[in-house]
Amino acid sequence: MDDAYVPYGKSARYAHARNQKNDDHFRREVYIGVIDQISQELDNRFDEINMELLSCMSAFSPSKSFASFDAQKLRRLAGFYPNDFSNNNLVQLELQLDNYIDDMKRTECFQGLDNIVDLSVKLVDTNRHKVYDMVYSLLKLVLLLPVATASVEMVFSTLVIVKTKSRNKLGDIVLDDCLQTFIERDIFFQVDEDDIIETFMSMRKRRINK
Known part of the structure; x- marks a missing residue:
């Protein structure tokens, strides 16, 4: 790394004139450039709203005896769902949160949990999902968010593959069917082709009898 950096196709004289070592080139022009690109990509994917959501979601974590619990963050998280939490619901949620965390910390079966999936099951x-119904409703939204986000990203990624130039004029219904069969291809691979043909042919007569 202490040797002079020689660009591809250049002579050693050119490298000597630049007086740049391999370490300097790869550290400044390559390594830092990659870090900048990764940083920009993270900024694009995780804006302030997404970071706020992730921070608030972490307050539900049951690990280390609910050490990350923060009632204020959970109330703020509920504010992101105005269609699911009315003003009355927010008041009920605030009343339930204090009792909820006290109950979780002193009940033995809730000790040692590591993730919110296990928490929801417990x-x-x-039957505490009925006692703390507002808390449980918010927890369900937290569990659904990553799945919904991943599903949307999967559809957009698939759309680039399925909607080629030759299929550009496909109707929405046909395009939806193509997307579904491509996304769920692992399931469709298990279906026998003969069964598909027989089902299709039995839907209606394909030829008029003369």
């Missing part, structure tokens, strides 16, 4: 098993 709440249902102990």
Whole structure:
């Protein structure tokens, strides 16, 4: 790394004139450039709203005896869902949160949980999802958010593959069917082709009898 950097196709004299070492080139022009690109991509994917959502979602974590619990963050998280939480619901949520965390910390079966999926299962098993119905509703939204986000990104990624130039004039219904079969291809690969043909042919007569 201490040797003079020689660009591809250039002579050693050119490298000597620049007086640049391999370490300097790869550290400043390559390594830092890649870090900048990664940073820009993260900024594009995780804007202030997304970071706020992730921060608030972490307050639900049951790990280390609910060490990350923050009632204020959870109230702020509920504010992102105005269609699911009315003003009355927000008041009920605020009243439930204090009792909820006290109950979670002193109940043995909730100790040692590591993720919110296990937490939701335990709440249902102990019927506490009915006692803390507003807390449980918010927890369900938190569980659905990553799946919904990943599903949307998957559809857009698939759309680039399926909607080629030759299929550019496809109607929405046909395009939706193509997307569904491509996205769920692992399931469709298990279906026998003969069964598909027989089902299609039995839908209606394909030829008029003369």
